[in-house]
Amino acid sequence: MKFVTTTLLIALLSFLSGLYLPWWGFALAAFIVSALIQQRPGLAFLAGFTALFLLWAGLSWSMDTPNNSILSRKIAEILPLGGSSMALILITALVGALVGGLAALTGSFLQKKKVVNPDME
Numbered sequence: 518m519k520f521v522t523t524t525l526l527i528a529l530l531s532f533l534s535g536l537y538l539p540w541w542g543f544a545l546a547a548f549i550v551s552a553l554i555q556q557r558p559g560l561a562f563l564a565g566f567t568a569l570f571l572l573w574a575g576l577s578w579s580m581d582t583p584n585n586s587i588l589s590r591k592i593a594e595i596l597p598l599g600g601s602s603m604a605l606i607l608i609t610a611l612v613g614a615l616v617g618g619l620a621a622l623t624g625s626f627l628q629k630k631k632v633v634n635p636d637m638e
Contacts, residue, residue: 519554519556520556520560520563520564522554523550523551523554523556523560523561523564523568523621524564524567524568525568526550526554527546527547527550527551527564527565527568527569527617527621528568528569528571528572530546530549530550531543531546531547531568531569531572531617532572532576533546534546535576541616543569543572543613543616543617543620544616544617544619544620545620547565547568547569547617547618547620547621547624548620548621548623548624549624550621550624551564551565551620551621551622551623551624551625552624552625552627552628553624555625555628556625557625558622558625558626561621561622561624561625562618562619562621562622562625563618564621565614565617565618565619565620565621565622566614566615566617566618566621567614568617569610569613569614569616569617569618570610570611570613570614570617571610572613573609573610573612573613573614574606574607574609574610577605577606577609577610578606581602581606586602589602589605589606590602592605593605
């Protein structure tokens with residue numbers, strides 16, 4: 518449940534940060550959410566990765582569809598993608614997901630560890 522909550526919160530705050538901040542604002546959102554919600558580092562990375570992959574894939578697809586993929590096909594022809602606009606959307610989503618996942622991982626490393634001292638029992 519905590520994973521789903523973290524993923525949705527990262528996606529929501531990343532979307533809102535994209536309205537007011539530069540493109541890297543979503544990394545701040547993933548960092549802050551993962552620093553505040555305690556999770557294991559692997560799950561924090563996966564939450565940030567999943568949230569940003571779905572967000573960036575959805576946003577790029579929603580911007581690409583109304584213009585019949587004209588611009589994305591031209592960019593995909595310049596890059597070695599064979600003119601595939603879906604491959605370009607996938608690469609865009611992967612870049613955002615990696616940055617979001619690494620930001621969430623960094624945020625999870627800031628949490629204080631519980632130190633168990635066997636001498637104090």
